[in-house]
Amino acid sequence: MKDEKDINIEKDELTGDELIKGHDYDGIKELNNSLPKWWLWLFYITIIFAVVYLIRYEVMKTGDSQEEEYAKEMAIANMKLKSKRSSSLDETNVTRLTDKKSLEEGKKIYDKLCLVCHLSKGEGLVGPNLTDEYWIHGGSIGDIFKIIKVGNPSKGMISWKDQLTPKKIQQVSSFIMSLQGTNPPNAKAKEGKLYKPEN
Amino acid sequence: MQIEKFYYDNKIVKYFAYATIFWGLIGMLVGLLAALQLVWPSLSFDFAMTTFGRIRPVHTNAVIFAFVGNGIFMGVYYSLQRLSKARMYSDLLSYIHFWGWQFIIVLAAITLLLGYTTSKEYAELEWPIDILITIIWVVFGWNMFGTIIKRRTGHIYVAIWFYIATFVTVAVLHIVNSFEVPVSFWKSYSLYAGVQDALVQWWYGHNAVAFFLTTPYLGLMYYFLPKAANRPIYSYKLSIIHFWALIFIYIWAGPHHLLYTALPDWIQALGVTFSVMLIAPSWGGMLNGLLTLRGAWDKVREEPVLKFLVVAVTAYGLSTFEGPMMSLKSVNALTHFTDWTIAHVHIGALGWNGFLTFGILYWLIPKMFNIKLHSKKLANVHFWLGTLGILVYAIPLYWGAVTQTLMWKEFTPEGFLKYPNFLETVTQIIPMYHARIFGGVLYLVGVVLMIYNIAKTVKVGNFVADEATEAAAREVVSPKRMKGEGWHRWLERKPIQFMLLSMVAILIGGIIEIVPTYLIKSNIPTIASVKPYTPLELQGRDIYIREGCYTCHSQMIRPFRSETERYGEYSKAGEFVYDHPFLWGSKRTGPDLAREGVQTERNYKPDSWHYNHMLKPQSVSPNSIMPAYPWLIKNKLDISRTKKKIEVMQYLGVPYPEGYGDIANEDLKKQAEKIAANLKAGGIETTSDKEIIALIAYLQRLGTDIYNK
Numbered sequence: 001m002k003d004e005k006d007i008n009i010e011k012d013e014l015t016g017d018e019l020i021k022g023h024d025y026d027g028i029k030e031l032n033n034s035l036p037k038w039w040l041w042l043f044y045i046t047i048i049f050a051v052v053y054l055i056r057y058e059v060m061k062t063g064d065s066q067e068e069e070y071a072k073e074m075a076i077a078n079m080k081l082k083s084k085r086s087s088s089l090d091e092t093n094v095t096r097l098t099d100k101k102s103l104e105e106g107k108k109i110y111d112k113l114c115l116v117c118h119l120s121k122g123e124g125l126v127g128p129n130l131t132d133e134y135w136i137h138g139g140s141i142g143d144i145f146k147i148i149k150v151g152n153p154s155k156g157m158i159s160w161k162d163q164l165t166p167k168k169i170q171q172v173s174s175f176i177m178s179l180q181g182t183n184p185p186n187a188k189a190k191e192g193k194l195y196k197p198e199n
Numbered sequence: 200m201q202i203e204k205f206y207y208d209n210k211i212v213k214y215f216a217y218a219t220i221f222w223g224l225i226g227m228l229v230g231l232l233a234a235l236q237l238v239w240p241s242l243s244f245d246f247a248m249t250t251f252g253r254i255r256p257v258h259t260n261a262v263i264f265a266f267v268g269n270g271i272f273m274g275v276y277y278s279l280q281r282l283s284k285a286r287m288y289s290d291l292l293s294y295i296h297f298w299g300w301q302f303i304i305v306l307a308a309i310t311l312l313l314g315y316t317t318s319k320e321y322a323e324l325e326w327p328i329d330i331l332i333t334i335i336w337v338v339f340g341w342n343m344f345g346t347i348i349k350r351r352t353g354h355i356y357v358a359i360w361f362y363i364a365t366f367v368t369v370a371v372l373h374i375v376n377s378f379e380v381p382v383s384f385w386k387s388y389s390l391y392a393g394v395q396d397a398l399v400q401w402w403y404g405h406n407a408v409a410f411f412l413t414t415p416y417l418g419l420m421y422y423f424l425p426k427a428a429n430r431p432i433y434s435y436k437l438s439i440i441h442f443w444a445l446i447f448i449y450i451w452a453g454p455h456h457l458l459y460t461a462l463p464d465w466i467q468a469l470g471v472t473f474s475v476m477l478i479a480p481s482w483g484g485m486l487n488g489l490l491t492l493r494g495a496w497d498k499v500r501e502e503p504v505l506k507f508l509v510v511a512v513t514a515y516g517l518s519t520f521e522g523p524m525m526s527l528k529s530v531n532a533l534t535h536f537t538d539w540t541i542a543h544v545h546i547g548a549l550g551w552n553g554f555l556t557f558g559i560l561y562w563l564i565p566k567m568f569n570i571k572l573h574s575k576k577l578a579n580v581h582f583w584l585g586t587l588g589i590l591v592y593a594i595p596l597y598w599g600a601v602t603q604t605l606m607w608k609e610f611t612p613e614g615f616l617k618y619p620n621f622l623e624t625v626t627q628i629i630p631m632y633h634a635r636i637f638g639g640v641l642y643l644v645g646v647v648l649m650i651y652n653i654a655k656t657v658k659v660g661n662f663v664a665d666e667a668t669e670a671a672a673r674e675v676v677s678p679k680r681m682k683g684e685g686w687h688r689w690l691e692r693k694p695i696q697f698m699l700l701s702m703v704a705i706l707i708g709g710i711i712e713i714v715p716t717y718l719i720k721s722n723i724p725t726i727a728s729v730k731p732y733t734p735l736e737l738q739g740r741d742i743y744i745r746e747g748c749y750t751c752h753s754q755m756i757r758p759f760r761s762e763t764e765r766y767g768e769y770s771k772a773g774e775f776v777y778d779h780p781f782l783w784g785s786k787r788t789g790p791d792l793a794r795e796g797v798q799t800e801r802n803y804k805p806d807s808w809h810y811n812h813m814l815k816p817q818s819v820s821p822n823s824i825m826p827a828y829p830w831l832i833k834n835k836l837d838i839s840r841t842k843k844k845i846e847v848m849q850y851l852g853v854p855y856p857e858g859y860g861d862i863a864n865e866d867l868k869k870q871a872e873k874i875a876a877n878l879k880a881g882g883i884e885t886t887s888d889k890e891i892i893a894l895i896a897y898l899q900r901l902g903t904d905i906y907n908k
Binding site: 012014015019020023025026027028029030031032033034035036039040042043046047049050051053054057058065066067069070073074077080081112113115116117125126153154155156158159162163164165 | 278281282284352354356358422425426430431432433434435436437438440444459464465467468469471472473475476478479480482483486490493494495528613614615616619620623758759760763764769798799800801803804805807808811819820821881
């Protein structure tokens, strides 16, 4: 019996697997192998994943939506940062720094963020010349600190308080003050009012 | 049984083969230029036709539709005739198909370079070309079905199942995504707006990958791999299961291109889950390919054709695992908008499509020319150069992508962005862009070797244009299922039913995802302060589209702290209701522009900054890789079509007051004067009739509406 059956079944020489009768397409034959088990399991697992995912997020809504995720992320960040960002340093009590290290830090910030509008020597392009004695918003350390902190967005100077700590604003303000009277070539014409330091 | 004599048409196969090689070379060269421009922006030559924004669509279209497209037709025309034991249904249709397709490619290249584009990725071509494509695609389908119907064989083989699915699905995708209303011969606006447009576009875009780059090539694999290895297919059962699972599931996965965007959550969830379910069906194809080689691995070591095929199938397996992983929202949050995506598609394009094509060419050309390949050794060198090229291309880009995405997301302990200046995160990964160029060059050198090798082979070969053969006529059997015949076996001798069933399989997913966004209002909550663009802004937007700014800039802020800190409030679905087409972009080579115009957000720039930046980006952003657009400063804005544009928008449901088209240009001029005055105050002398004015108007409008409550 068994032998008879075997004769009827055509086998692939190299692997010994059963060939399917009548399947011959331009010489291409097909084997009668079943689906690999692990492959089938992989398929089932992904389907289970999909069902669980859809139920969790779209039916039961026990998973966070992207808006909820965002709200949580912001709440955590705000909590952590409240303590760190609150600093007593502001435009009313800021002092000019003159030590070399602070000025170097200030220059670094300036080159990275401010140079695009005020140019590398402070000569001004989109933003005004920062090397002369004329200031739109005043030339004291407090004035400069304040305009950098709050900006004047409608004229193209954004507020930097969300990118720079008060300490850093102090450093870059001090650096800007150190540019006074440097007279770089091609400087922009004066804007604003003449500022004379008191005393 | 009567034996019939007939001839296979090899000439048409040869034509398509040569076209494949030719367009492959062109497509890759253009890609190389684009890669070079990302390191040296001056290679845009300050010339509109050669800027990145126009070059990139030429590259993607050339590789997908010209290289792979001709590759598909080459393989289908060869294998279909042999699997059907019949000559192609009509020689005339064959040659209309061939020349029509080449004509479309040439038209595409020219119009894209001229800036005629819809901006929808891989569907950039304007409406007259869309119509041409439809006609030629129908010619192809007609010819294919004609051949299948008059076949001498009883059943259709799995390769043909894939060809059929390809034909119907591409037809449906192309037509649905191309609905647009013409403004002029080379300009149209998408029928869909905003979120809907994005959904339809990526339903199309994803399935262009699925049904143009994948299913037809799986069909080719099912023919050429067992032929070249002379081995039987590993499992017929696997063929059936993975074929139907693949085409049914694939069509749902499009929304994974839009994760964390303003697309409704439930559609995103479908995109995620169906992408994950795609792993097994895709791997079914890889397994059936690789396991077919059992017992023939010693041949693989010797035969370059098989080497190419094996690496192709392996690359397919890799990218179809990577794709679903990138569809998990947490992974996507990191990889989206970065070069990770670029690396991913090149594993697919260079590995799967490129190597499969090369393998087929090395097998096919000697066969049709009745001669051995000129040099096996050279083919081996090509193989190694290509493999190395893919690795040197992809690995640095993966590395760069991870570096950049981490930089985008890094905060200082004080809670500020560590790298507030976007450009810093670009210059950081420029070395990776250098490496990518090198990888591309290696791959290209391999292709040049192949061309030389094939030219040498062809020169001494003896081409048989009409290959004589014979086969028995098809047995006449009952159309009904016979005793003991499985239903699928029955289906395999009913090609029309087969086509209809595959159409049903692919329509389900599309309909369930797309139709509800029309029917359910709550899917896209409206925002009262969102208003249509002014005529000047609309014109500026069209310039943004023409120059391909969206190839480098996204307009979609995702709800992450790292993005709202960098760009401002995250994007809402209701903000895009008048955006025909949507311009969310898919890659951030430059920063997101969704809130560029909002004065209180950090990216705001005055008009004069934009003017200087567009004239020469490096003058205000040293080391920027953005190309210069000096012609926008010189060109006069064409306002002759403002009226028509407004009217088309009205037709599409954008609420301009009635008759507004007639006075639109007056408003346009007033707004232009204001901007010119602003520029003057900033020290820039120009007149208000220039293109740059319109572009600035558009940029300054971006994202502002929801702040005007």
